[in-house]
Amino acid sequence: MNSAARIEAFLEMMSAERGAAENTLSSYRRDLEHASEAIKGGLAGAGSADIRAYLDEVAARGFAPTSQARKLSAIRQFFKFLYAEGLRGDDPTGTLDSPRKGRPLPKTMSEAETGRLLDRAAQEAGEAGPDGDRMAALRLHALVEVLYATGLRVSELVGLPVTVALRDDRFFMVRGKGDKERMVPLSTKARAAMRAWLAARAERPAFAESPFLFPASSDSGHLSRQVFARDLKGLAARSGIAVAKISPHVLRHAFASHLLQNGADLRAVQQLLGHADISTTQIYTHVLEERLVRLVNDHHPLAD
Template identity: 80%
Template sequence: MRSAARIEAFLEMMSAERGAAENTLSSYRRDLEDAAEQLGGRLAEADAGAIRAYLGDIASRGFAPTSQARKLSALRQFYKFLYAEGLRADDPTGTLDSPRKDRPLPKTMSVAETSRLLDRAALEAADDSPGHGSLLAARRMHALVEVLYATGLRVSELVGLPVNVALRDERYFIVRGKGNKERMVPLSAKARAAMRAWMEVRNATPALAESPYLFPASSESGHLPRQVFARELKALAARAGIAAAKISPHVIRHAFASHLLQNGADLRAVQQLLGHSDISTTQIYTHVLEERLVRLVNDHHPLADRSG
C-alpha cells in the first residue's frame, strides 16, 4: 500500500503544481501501477536492479521501444518526486538508459528536384499571357515555395504569415512558432522577389488587399488553409515532373534542413532556424552529417582510397 500512497501523492503534485492534463495523469497512473504490480507492490523502495529487470520484462512482453521509453519516463518523474520530497535518498533511474527508438529518416528532396520545383513555380508565375490561367494563383504558389525553401518554416507558420513580412522587404523576419516562441528567419533574395511579385497582384485584388495576412483566403482562419496549399503543391510537383507522392510542405522543410547540413551548416544553427526547442529533435538529420564527414575524409585524408 505504501507504493499506492506514493503514486497518489505524485499524481496530486503533477496535477496541482504542473497542471498536468487528465490524459497525462491517466497515462502516468497506468504505467506506475503496472510497474508496482510487477515489482510486488514495492515500487517506492525498488532499486536500480529491480527497475532494470522490470524494463527487461516489458521488452520481452513485446512493448514497442516508444512504450518502454514512456514507462521509463513515468518512473523517472516518480522517483525524482520522491527524492525531492525526501521520501528517498536516491534516484534509482539515474543510471538507466532509455530504450533505443528507431526513428524513420525524414522524407526529403534532392537539390536537383527542389530546383525543378522552384523553376516550374517561377516559370508559371512569370507567364501572364491571356490563356495561361490564374496569375494570382501562380504567383501565390511561387511565393509560398520560395519562402518555404528559404526559411524551413512549419506549414502552419508559413500560411499564417502577417503581410508586414513582405512590406518591409528585409533580409530576415521574426516568426512566432510553437509555444509562442519567437525566432529570427532569413529570407533569400529570390524569396523576397517572389513575395514582391505576389504582393503586386494581391494588392490589386480588392478582396485580398486589406487582409492582415500575406496569403489571405476566404476561410475560417482568414488565411490560406494548409490543406489547400498541400494539394496545390502536389499539383505543381506533378507539372514539374516530380512524383506528387514524394512532395508535401513538410518534405520541403526537411529539404531546407538537409541541404543546409550537406553544405556545411552547424546542427545547432539548423535547430534554431527550424524552431526546435530540443536538439534531439534536430538529430534526425545526423545521417546527413555522417555522410558529409565520410565525404570529407574520403576527399581530404592523405591515405584515403580515391581510386573509385
C-alpha cells in the same frame, strides 16, 4: 499521495514556466494519466519496479518503440518535477533504460529535384493568365520559395501575419513553438516571389484587409496546411517529381539537409529550424557523416 493533483501541478509548471503548447500538454496528460491508472496506488508514489512493470505491459500490448519512449519521457519529466519540488526524495526513473528504437531518416529531396520544383513554380507564376489562376500561382510560388529558403514548419508558414513581410524583406521574424521568436533570412528568389505575391494580394480588397500573409476563406482566416499540401503535390506532379515523396515537411527537411551538405553548422541549422534542443536536429547527423567522408576522400593525401 494524490497523483491527479501532482499531474495537474506538473502540467501547470510545463505551461507557465516552459511555454509548452496545448498539443504537448495534452500528450503529457494522456501519457501520465494512462500510467497512473495502470499502476496500483497511482503514478506519484510508484517505484522503479512499478514503472518497469508498466512499461513492459505497454510493450506487450504492441505499442511502437517510439510510443514507449514517449511515455517514458513523460514519466521522467514528471518525476524530475516532483524531485525538484521536494515532493519526492528520489527519482525512480533514474535506473530505467529507454526502449530501443530505430532512427528513421527524414524523407528529403535532392537539390536537383528541389530546383525543378521551384523553377516550375516560377514558370507558372510568370505565365498565369486569368486572375484566379494568377493569384493561386503567385501564392504557391511565394509559399514554396519561402519554405525552402527558411525551413519553416508548415503551421508557421501558412499562419504568418502579414506584418512579418512589411518590416524588412531580407528576413522574417517568426513566432514558433513555445511562443519563441526567431529570425529566418530570405533568399533573393524568395524575396522576389514574396514581393510579387504582396503586390497581387494588395489588389484584392478582401485579401488586403486580412491580418494574414496568406489569407483564405477558412475558419482560421488563413490558408490551411491541407490545401497547401495538396497544391504542393500538384506542383510536384507537374514538375515530374513523384507525388508520394513530397510534402511541406519534406521541403523543410530538404532545407536543413542541403544547408548541411554545403557546409552549414549543425547549431546554426538548429536555430533556423526552431529546435529547442540540439538532439532534435541530430536526425541530420547522417548528412554530416557523408560530408566528412567526402571531405576525407577528396582531400586526404592517402585516399584512393
